[in-house]
Amino acid sequence: MSLCPVCQTGRLQKRSMAFVEWHGRHLLVVNRMPAMVCDVCQERVYDYEAIEILQKLLWSQLPNRTEPSRAGIRKT
Numbered sequence: 408m409s410l411c412p413v414c415q416t417g418r419l420q421k422r423s424m425a426f427v428e429w430h431g432r433h434l435l436v437v438n439r440m441p442a443m444v445c446d447v448c449q450e451r452v453y454d455y456e457a458i459e460i461l462q463k464l465l466w467s468q469l470p471n472r473t474e475p476s477r478a479g480i481r482k483t
C-alpha cells in the first residue's frame with residue numbers, strides 16, 4: 408500500500424475512474440482508467456503507464472497525419 412502524496416495520511420486504493428482531459432479542441436474521455444484514489448482526501452493519482460499508452464494511441468490517430476491510401480500515389 409502506498410501513502411497519499413497530498414495528505415500523507417490516507418492510503419491509495421486501486422480503482423477504475425473516469426478520466427477526462429482536453430487535447431486542444433478535443434475532449435478525451437476514458438470510462439475506465441486505472442487510478443489510485445486516496446481514501447482520506449480523495450486525491451486521484453492516475454496510472455502513468457496507462458496515460459502514456461493512451462497518449463501514444465491518441466497521437467497515432469491525429470487527423471492531419473498522412474493518409475495511408477495517398478502515401479504511394481504522389482510522384483516526384
Ligand SMILES: [Zn+2]
Pocket residue numbers: 411412413414415416417418445446447448449450
Ligand atoms: Zn490523501
